[in-house]
Amino acid sequence: MSDPAKLTIHAGTSAEGSDLVRQWLREHNWTANPEFMRQLQQAEHQAVPLVIMAEGGQGVVGGLLAETQLAWLRISIMAVDPRFRGQGIGARLLAEAERQALVRGCRHVYVDTMAYQAPGFYLRHGYSMVGEIPDWDSHGHAKCIFTKELSPESRVERK
Structure with missing residues (x-):
């Protein structure tokens, strides 16, 4: 042949x-x-951007970039200024994103993060790791994939 x-x-x-x-x-x-x-x-049913900024006296101290589509919130990027980490800003950003997702009719959240970034943060906030891609960055670090089911009663746990 x-x-x-x-x-x-x-x-x-x-x-x-x-x-x-x-x-x-x-x-x-x-x-x-x-x-x-x-x-x-x-x-x-088109994707709708969701951008949430945390602002302090110095300007923006954190932010979350995401989109909602159908029943899903997809978080693309979340970061907090290193000087303000550990003060609950990330938890507040995440809680507000989940609240906005519920308002938009979402029932699920999807986010991925590198093993050296924030997997523990998402686990503490009720997310389940549903997948891992080993050596994602070709330097031995895995990409971790998380989801969470949302409900009106769901709450983001604090540290």
């Missing part, structure tokens, strides 16, 4: 044929999960 295709390498995502590859995946998704795909097309 002969090889049906020659492989070529391209530097960008706009190479000739890229749109066709995307189309094939979309068509497959529409066939396999039409209800989900219909939901994604509706304006009310």
Whole structure:
């Protein structure tokens, strides 16, 4: 049997044929999960940014960057100025993000963090580690993936 295709390498995502590859995946998704795909097309189900800043006398001392879509809050980045860590700012940012997610109709939260960043923080706040990618940074450090189920009664625990 002969090889049906020659492989070529391209530097960008706009190479000739890229749109066709995307189309094939979309068509497959529409066939396999039409209800989900219909939901994604509706304006009310588009991802909505959520940005929460903690401000003090010196300006911004912490922040959380996230988005909500369908039933999920996805936290992309959360950081606190090193001079203000350990004072509950991160816990307050997280609690407010969860509160906003509930207002937006979310039932779940997803976040990933490096093993040297904040896995203990998320565990203390009711998150469950659902996955780990070893050596994510090619220097021996794992990426940890966490989720949490939200409910109106859910509370973010304090340190």
